[in-house]
Amino acid sequence: MRMEKLRATGRFLRYSPKVSVFDRRLSSNSGKSIHSSASGYGNGFGKKCRDDVIRKWNGRACFGLYGYQGKNFRDCMERGVLDDTRRIQHRGFGSLAEKVQRNASFSTLNSDDISHFKGILGEKNVVEDEERLTIANTDWMHKYRGSSKLLLQPRSTEEVSQILKYCNSRNLAVVPQGGNTGLVGGSVPVFDEVVVNMSLMNNVISFDKVSGILVCEAGCILENLITFLDNQGFIMPLDLGAKGSCQIGGNVSTNAGGLRLVRYGSLHGTVLGLEVVLANGDVLDMLGTLRKDNTGYDLKHLFIGSEGSLGIVTKVSILTPPKLFSVNVAFLACQDYFSCQKLLVEAKRKLGEILSAFEFLDSHALDLVLNHLDGVRNPLPPTIHNFYVLIETTGSDETCDREKLEAFLVHAMEGGLISDGAIAQDINQASAFWYIREGVPEALMKAGAVYKYDLSLPVEKMYDLVDEMRTRLGDSANVVGYGHLGDGNLHLNVSTPQYDDKTLAQIEPFVYEWTSAHRGSISAEHGLGLMKANKIFYSKPTATVNLMASIKKMLDPKGILNPYKVLPHSIDSHS
Amino acid sequence: MRMEKLRATGRFLRYSPKVSVFDRRLSSNSGKSIHSSASGYGNGFGKKCRDDVIRKWNGRACFGLYGYQGKNFRDCMERGVLDDTRRIQHRGFGSLAEKVQRNASFSTLNSDDISHFKGILGEKNVVEDEERLTIANTDWMHKYRGSSKLLLQPRSTEEVSQILKYCNSRNLAVVPQGGNTGLVGGSVPVFDEVVVNMSLMNNVISFDKVSGILVCEAGCILENLITFLDNQGFIMPLDLGAKGSCQIGGNVSTNAGGLRLVRYGSLHGTVLGLEVVLANGDVLDMLGTLRKDNTGYDLKHLFIGSEGSLGIVTKVSILTPPKLFSVNVAFLACQDYFSCQKLLVEAKRKLGEILSAFEFLDSHALDLVLNHLDGVRNPLPPTIHNFYVLIETTGSDETCDREKLEAFLVHAMEGGLISDGAIAQDINQASAFWYIREGVPEALMKAGAVYKYDLSLPVEKMYDLVDEMRTRLGDSANVVGYGHLGDGNLHLNVSTPQYDDKTLAQIEPFVYEWTSAHRGSISAEHGLGLMKANKIFYSKPTATVNLMASIKKMLDPKGILNPYKVLPHSIDSHS
Structure with missing residues (x-):
């Protein structure tokens, strides 16, 4: 009956064939859609699917969308796989690098300092090894490189406190460092700052299954927390491409956004408490585990997103939602940006409480993915649509959720909001749909030079900037727009065969001025760091x-x- | 089939008869439950139901649960209806009143000041009328009374700025005042402070239907915003008993909690931007309308919950969720507190994304409601259960949501978590169920003297405090526990025939010490104000x-x- 309804629209909402679209041997199906019956839907697939997908991407793509997958990116660099892209990327960033002077009031490290730190931390956790320091001095993109001579690895809040007390008294500058996955040069030394690495503070302190409140040390790797919670039947309210390396203390300090923000909101809503060590070594205990606490100024928010410049986060208390097992993914085509917007409004209303992602990409972005990434196929026939939307739902009832999604899609087709679409039937198809969306950054890197901007803008205005940029640059560049439409977060990328200052001058400061004029944000989720401080x-x-x-x-x-x-x-x- | 399953548990999950339980003429049904067939369920009822219910209660009960319903409470006082309770309440609070000295560094108002303000605001908005000042000087509970001689009514941020600039230069103390519905003496003058009343700044500035982001002036009454959004198909992410009087600026300044917190989280998550005027008159524009903005310290959080002591909020930008139409309410009995806790865990998991309220009351609370409020009937047979839980779901699909709720309840009965229960079949029954829970404060007022505590505690420990208090006080008092279990917010109330200092000494400071020892909060949602500053x-x-x-x-x-x-x-x- 449902299928009749689908057909009655005069267009076709497709159900992807059950073969993996990654499998090129089966590409004879390419461009042809199978109209399966409603009864042929695959079973819902669990949240594990997403994790598996991301793991798979980590292995093949090196780049996640929402940040860079630490270990794998480093692996790739070490194997030389990314040499070309790195060079382009490096050069691309080159003109943006900030010239700064070392602050003359800071002391220079001496042997007494080293002895003092060894007294606090023991020999092993006072690191002077050159190789390890090179890693700590270098950011993921190889854009920034400091010259620190010392990395300290505290094991407790007390040790962090003693380190900072001493550094403050000696005027020694400090860089707090988590997984070092940041993209704005915020987590590496600029000169000879002492690196305080949080990796050894990686214990889960408590988890309350009744309230879902997790308390842990700042050095816990996000993925480890996700795994820990998975065993308890809960999830972290944030999820990032960099989860294999990034640490919760760094996530909090940079107010990391990521995949689940549209559903669970920002860390300002989910972080319930923090323990922070201030510059003078004082420990600020704000480690509440309560959803409601109106006893004075809520000071923890000062440290969420201040990028380690106000204190070092040592412990985190966070509210975690229960894990829901029913996940569906749809890949849809829209004729214009206005339809994408209307679809978002409808999705919020019709899918309501089960909507967990609403991502978009324009046809330029899809073309790049199809042309530059191996094993990617358009789930829809090769008609050119101007925009594509990926919708994910997450809920507690497979049948209901699937029916709700279908009813929504039928309604959207009837109303002309979507021109075509496919619903993933199994985990492989869901992976494939997500890979199209998440593959855009990698495709851009492979296409040549790329100028990248991570902007927040009012949803209604968001695509105007892409259009204006396209007009400005004419045929000289491929202007690509994609991002988290549900969050109002645009990734504006300008792709050119080679980097040149003339193009940059066409883009900047125009892009910042335009963003500013529309009350947008020049950094939606990456922070300011060194790169955007000015x-x-x-x-x-x-x-x-x-x-x-x-x-x-x-x-x-x-x-x-x-x-x-x-x-x-x-x-x-x-x- | 479902009903068979219900019966198979050996106990009975009841479906309330379709007559209103408010209607006492039909009380012959009292105590007898009708086992309707699954097909006999009433249709889902919209969110409007809740609003209607609250309006109904405003008219009859004067007291909402989550604060006090401004206009109606005042109406009641003016009609003398509440004289008795007010006296008791007043006396009850009497011993808690803080002794403070006027800060000698503050100037005293003179005629030049008045002229200056008239120059800024015009004659009409510089109020010296005694009657209006009496109202502005007095808090809702008639516990605190200031002696301000001047009330100012700015119409714009610029006027607020000019007022504060002048007051700061003249050392004139100021009390920002919204709807004056606070319960801790935070919104009234203590001595002769100038009252800055925000009522005239009551415009909606913009509403973006795509993103659901509302921008408005601080003086907008919460209920007006709810109505405005209702017409747009959206809801406010907060809802309070005091909504008919309280203003969004006051809500933000006190970080108001309320009915929807368990679903939509605190204002730290939903407020996207603020405009604030500082003490020296400087205007701080943080009025972003973006879900993501990582460009430096997120300073707006300093002003959320700082009770007007750091600046006057003049404009608010807030993320509003779309309105969902399917609402269900169940009233359940549990044998012990541990079962309530387990039920909460199960509800979060099984009801997941549709859970919108999880409230509890103990048998002492239910008895009070049944004994002291007119027209209230227990929806369950008069077997004594130790605890009662009210669960509300809100979603986008009536059939699915109802089925999900039923499946959850069947499972909970089979697992022994609930001993009995009823699902509301229509709006009247839902109102009746909610009225039991929300009627507790009114019943307590009618029962005699009452010592009230609004505490946040870890859910697991929450009821231990009630038990300990009961042991401490023995037969001399009726100790009642109820509240927002889903938020970890306990309303601990001690009811005695008359107020006496001996009882108070038994309760305090024990209750604060116990709360502190368990890392709880002595003010979950009311703030500190004057009452709890020390x-x-x-x-x-x-x-x-x-x-x-x-x-x-x-x-x-x-x-x-x-x-x-x-x-x-x-x-x-x-x-």
């Missing part, structure tokens, strides 16, 4: 930046915590 | 309170904003 005024008025500087001054009067980051250098050096 | 150390360590004081000092060096509130008076007077 760009802050595009997103924040002077009064707000001045207040940030006052707070920095109050909490870290000597400015030893993650210097040269977040705050504009003009202000920072005066503080 | 109790802050029960919930926050000294280092955190000191940092709060430093931030207060930085943003409001003369301490003119809402003095004597939030911070302990010892620290505040030194700042």
Whole structure:
């Protein structure tokens, strides 16, 4: 009956064939869709599917969408696989690099300092080994490289406190470092700052199955927490491409966004408590495990997203949602951006509580993926549509959720919002659909030089910027728009055969000015770090930046915590 | 088939008869349950139901659960209806009142000041009328009464800015006032502070139907926003008993919790931006309308829940969820508290994304409601159960949601978690079920003197405090526990025939010490205000309170904003 309804629309909502679209041997099916009967739907597949998919992508793609998959990216670099892209990427970033002067008020490390740290931490956790320091001094993109001579590995809050107390008294600058997966140069030294690496503080402290509240140390790797919770029947409210390396303390310090934000919101909503060590070594115990607590200023929010410049997060308390087992993924085509927007509104209303992702890409992005990545196939016939939308639902009832999704899609087709579409029938198809969306960054890297912008904009205006950029650049560049439509987060990428300053001058500062004029954010989820510290005024008025500087001054009067980051250098050096 | 399953448990899950349980003429059905067939379920009822219910209760009960329904409460007082309870309440609070000294550094208002304000605001909005000042000087519970001689009604941010700039230069203390529905003396003057009333700043500025983001002025009454959004097909992510009077600026400033927190989280997650005027008149524009913005410290969180002591909120940007139409309510009996806890865990898992309320009350609370409120009937047979749980689901599919709820309840009965239960079949029954839960505060007021505590505690420990209090007080008092189990928020109430200091000494400081020892919060949703400013150390360590004081000092060096509130008076007077 449902299928009749689908056909009655005069167009076809396709059910993908059950073969994996990754499997090129079966590509004779390419471009042909099988109209399976409603009874032929595959069973729902669990959340595990997503994890498997991401693991698979880690192995093959090196790049996740929402950040860079630490270990695998490093593996790739070590094997030389990414040499070309790295070079392009490096050069692309080159013109953007900030020139900063070392703050002369900071001391230089001496042998007494080393002895003192060994007294606190023991020999083993005071690292001077050159190879390990090279890794700690270098960011994932090989864009920034510091010259730190010392990496410290505290095992407890008390040790972090002693380190900072000493550094503060000696005017030694410090860089807190988690998984070092950041993209804005926030997690590596700029000069000779002491690296405080949190990896050894990796214990789960408690988990309350009644409330779903997890308390753990800051050095816990996100993926380990996801696995731990999975065994308890819960999930982390955030999930990132970098989960195999990134740490929860770093996630909190950078207010990481990621895959689940549209459903579970930001860390400002889900983090219930923090323990933080301030620059002077004072320990701030805000490690509440309560959903409601209205006893004074909620100071933990100062440390969520301040990129380690106000204190080092040592423990985190976070509310985790129960794991739901029914997951569905649909890949849809829309004729214009307005239809994508309307579809989002409808999805929020009709899918309501089960909507867990709403991603979009334009035809330029899809073409890149189809042309540059191996084993990717368009699940829809090769008619050119202008936009594609990926919708994921996550709920607690397979039958209901599937019916709800189908009813929504039928309605959307009847209303002309979608031109075509396919629903994944099994885990492989869901993986394939997701891979199209998540493969865009990798395809862009393979296509040549790329200028990347991670912007938040009002959803209604979002694509106007892509159109305007396209007009500005004409035939000289391929302007690509994709991203988390459900979150208002646009990834604007300009792809050219080679990097050149003329193109850059066409893009910047226009892109920042346009974003600023539309009250957007020049950094949706990556933070400011070193890269965008001086760009802050595009997103924040002077009064707000001045207040940030006052707070920095109050909490870290000597400015030893993650210097040269977040705050504009003009202000920072005066503080 | 479902009913067979229900019967197969050997116990009975009841479907309430379709008559309203408010209707006493039909009470011959009382105590007898009708086992309707599965096909006899009433249709789902929309979210409007809840609003209607609350409106109904406003009219009859005067007290909502989550605060006090402003206009109606005042109406009742004016009609003398509540004289008795008010007297009891007043006396009950009497011993808790704080003794404070006026800060001698504040100036006293003179005629030049009045002229200056008239120059800014015009004659009409500079109010010296005694009757209006009496209202502004008095809190809802008639517990606190200030002696302000002046109420100002700004119409714009610019006017608020000019007011504060002047007050700061003249050392005139200020109390920001929204709907004045607070319960901790935070919204009324303590001495002669100038009242800045926000009622005239009540415009909706914009609403984006794509993203669901509402931007409005701080003086908008919550209920008006709810109505506005209802017409757009959206809801506010917070809902309070006081919604008819309270203003969104006050909600933000007190980080109001309320009915929807278990589903949509706190305002720290849903408020996307704020405009705030600082003590010196500077306007802080943080009025972002973006879900993602990682460009520096997220300073708006400082003003959420700081009770107007750091700045006056003038505009709010908030993410609103789409309205969902399928609502179900069940009233259940549990044998012990552990079963309530397990039921919560199961509900989160099995009902997952549609769970919208999980409330509990003990048998003492139910008895009070049955004995003291007119027209209330137990939906279950009069067997004594120790605990009762109210579960509400809100979703987008009536059939699915109902089936999901039933399957969950059948499973819970089979597992022995619930001893009995009823599902509301229509809006009247849902109202009746909610009224039992929300009627507890009113029943307590009617029963005699009442000592009220609003606490957050780890869910597992929550009821231990009630048991311990019962043991401490023996037969001298009726100790009642109820609240938002889903949020870990306990309302502990001690009911005695008359107020006496001996009972109070048995309760306090024990209740605060116990809460503190279990890392609970002495104010889950009401804030500290004047009432609990000196109790802050029960919930926050000294280092955190000191940092709060430093931030207060930085943003409001003369301490003119809402003095004597939030911070302990010892620290505040030194700042």
